[in-house]
Amino acid sequence: MKFYVIGDVTVDHLYHLDHLPAPGEEVAPVRASMEPGGAGGTISVTLARLGHSVTLAARVGDDPFAQYALSHVRESGVSESAIQRDPDVLTSSITVMQAASGQRAMISDGAANRLLDPAKLKKKDVEAADALIVSAYSLTEGPQREYARKAIDIARGAKKPVPVFLDLGAGAVNRAGPSLLESVIQADYLMLNQHELLVLTGTNSISAALTQLGRQGAQRVIVKVGKMGSIVWTPTETELIDAVALEENVVDSTGAGDTFTGAFAHAVMSGATLAQAARAANAAGALSVTSFGAQERPITPADLDEALGK
Incomplete structure (x- = not known):
């Protein structure tokens, strides 16, 4: 399968603490590290490790951090043909x-x-993809917002429409609030966590939020609910998909939601039902938190099969 992914690549500075510092307080970390990250990078790496052809659209600075932010992208074989370089602004x-x-x-x-x-943005690149995945951070501001919206229009208007997977994030939803809804409601697959769902809809319960999304035209919504697993919603059914328990310890949740998104798209485009895809995504998210950093835990189809007991 060919995936076109639009989203951020970043350098993540991770500090694991006994407690978050109060204003003016200085604390020493239990563990500190620097890792490649960003929703676009993590989704792309996840898909590539699962055996797909992936093109990532992102922009980095002309600085040493760019090489580090893209290190796992390169190691995984993700195409950098849509990676842009900025001579004046730093890598995120x-x-x-x-x-x-x-x-x-x-x-x-x-x-x-x-x-x-x-x-x-090259129209032919989006039209040639089997699926388009967009991180909602790309829809918040700046030229990146126009890039993402243009790509979504191309995907939906293609002679053979390209399915659109749209993944929200807390930062994007907190920044844009309900105004983001117009940009995401028509996605073929809308993925978000419980907090993002409630902020996006301005409601105070999952059921009320999903009802509202249905009234506004949503077709398939996947809600990540942490230790409970995930909820798959369509206009005709709602199903809770239990989390996948592993014997390995949880050490870092950074990037777990992005890994979930990549694995979900992988499973759907490989022919899985929504429930099967959500369970595979639950397994991928569970595997990802067993290593420090968003992209440090390689996940293969064999890993998913083992986690799912196949």
């Missing part, structure tokens, strides 16, 4: 502080990613 970075309780705080700089030039 994110600082993640994660407490032992599970609480997180983040400092995110969209930097070069938000300047992805829509004039360089």
